Amino acid sequence: MRPKPKRVQTKKILETLERMYPEAKCELHFRTPFELLIATILSAQCTDKRVNEVTARLFAKYNTPEDFLPLTEEQLQEEIRGLGLYKNKSRNILATCRILYEKYDGKVPKDRKALEALPGVGRKTANVVLSNAFGVPALAVDTHVQRVSNRLALADSENPLETERQLMRKIPRSQWSKAHHWLIWHGRRICVARKPRCLDCDLLPYCWYGRSRHPKERRKSGESGDVHSRSKDRP
Structure with missing residues (x-):
């Protein structure tokens, strides 16, 4: 014991x-709360280094929920194929982007419950976003x-x-x-x-x-x- x-x-x-x-500090590369949210979703069962390599290309093309919405799951899968669980992550990211666009005017909510209600976002991801994007104390x-x-x-x-x-x-x-x-x-x-x-x-x-x-x-x-x-x- x-x-x-x-x-x-x-x-x-x-x-x-x-x-x-x-x-x-957070070793995921991001410029906005939205980029951090997507990077954290992508980081499940992946190293931050590998995620940063993928998001460097991804965020150069798409860095708002509205940017992602025209993509099909298959198209996003090609963008993130080098990461584990990329099919599930693609589905969750697109669903999350639609909710952010339709419900939150494209902004990432600062509320924990609202964050955890997003597809692919659990308590750990919510804590990372709250802490690093909004300065809310979290572990x-x-x-x-x-x-x-x-x-x-x-x-x-x-x-x-x-x-x-x-x-x-x-x-x-x-x-x-x-x-x-x-x-x-x-x-x-x-x-x-x-x-x-x-x-x-x-x-x-x-x-x-x-x-x-x-x-x-x-x-x-x-x-x-x-x-x-x-x-x-x-x-």
Whole structure:
């Protein structure tokens, strides 16, 4: 069972993440809330890098709901064929564009319920759009956030919604959006799914998962909360 970190330890974890990733931000490329919405829908089971390659071409041709409406599903499929689940994504994107055009005057709604009612938009996508496009504090839980937060004992759940709830209770609301990016960046760069780079990680003194993998690394700094930089080649 994961230990429950004390409030002071949670604070140290957040401070360390902020120090490690001061420039952390959304890695999907977008210029408008609509572009972010479409890019996030496309990002399901795809890397941001691959999505950015596709949207660079896509948004050069179509970057409003009205632009997409003349397309058939087959035509949009050709535009996004390099991405996983492209047939379902094509169908959802066109249906979402029609709703935005007919119901919201082509604008992306700022309301969570309205966003989640759009085809292809779940809670995670809604959180990403609210946070990054509109500045609304939100904690989107993707596979990286799920993995890292559980390894750090910031959460103890296999369910993304419950993980989100636990993180919202432990992390100050003012830090929700930043913490979302810190956890994602850490999961992509250090705390990867396979062979995490625990010995290069500044969070090792606070990480039950890393310390269980490397019990000999239980240093005095971990007991006192004084973290010395361990990273050697972090991007």
